Amino acid sequence: MREQPVKNLKEYDGEDQVISSHEMALKLKERPEALIRVKSLIPSLDASIEGFQDGELIIISGPTKMGKTLLAQTLTVNFTKQQYFPLWFSYEVPLPQFLSQFAEPPLIYLPQKLRAHVLPWVEERIQESFLKWRTRIVFIDHLHFLFDIARTKNPSIEIGTVIRRLKTLAVNGGFIIFLLCHTTKGKSESDLSYESIRDSSFISQESDSVLMIKRTPDVAENAARLRVEFHRRTGVLEKVIELVKVDGALRETEKRREEAARKDLE
């Protein structure tokens, strides 16, 4: 009775069959290294993380009103300059306000109507947008709109599930997903790190990189500090990049840019 499935498995040749590492290496060589590789156009960030690649889940976090959406919008504009047009789920900022925040609204794609707390709906729109418009970059603002926290007994586990599904989608579909997350309230701003991300340690465990952003009015009125908490592919840790808001977008300050350029030449 038990012979049958074993016999079938011996001849099994489905796409998930078990193969040797040598065969796998040969198969991987047939594939392009990356389907999409796009730069942030923030010199020090690009120098340290070597741009963004398909299959990556990037977390953008920071306290409320500290520049998360602005950073995401800056990246959006910079991606469109490289002819990559992202798909946006702007739950936090109403659509007219969201579009008016761009100095020049770029070409992006958006669902005509948003549905909150329905992850399968988000996954379906991501697939729809890819099939229709070949979008490989996705921004979701923000995580807590993807599930109903009021009905959740254990937010941490729920978040872990959401993050894992997004990461799987990024890997299987060849997407770069940027997910915006809030930090825990009351946490001292000087202590901000990926450990301050609200509700779950799964967020940083499952993601490829965490970018923390906060405004630094003590430096200058329009200044902000971006910190690459970690980046799995390159191994970068706690890299700080000073930014300044100019014409509705974040740019690296001149001094830092020169340093990054010098480092690139070296």
Next chain:
Amino acid sequence: MVTPSLKDQFYQELEAWALEQIRAGQESISLMAEVRERCAADWEIEELTRAIIFDEAQIMESMKGEAERARAAREESQRV
């Protein structure tokens, strides 16, 4: 003589035409993005598709302007 309803129809059709051009641009960009991905190793195709995508995006931008102007003109003519 150009009647108000004829003017209204003209601007309405102009807006619809501009919207159609925007949709055609989206289709074209999508197709070029797919070609760029599939031929990632060929830098010449990469450059060409990039240039076409850039042009299409510019055309879409100007068509958006056309549609907005047509809509504004129609609203204006309705007010008069």
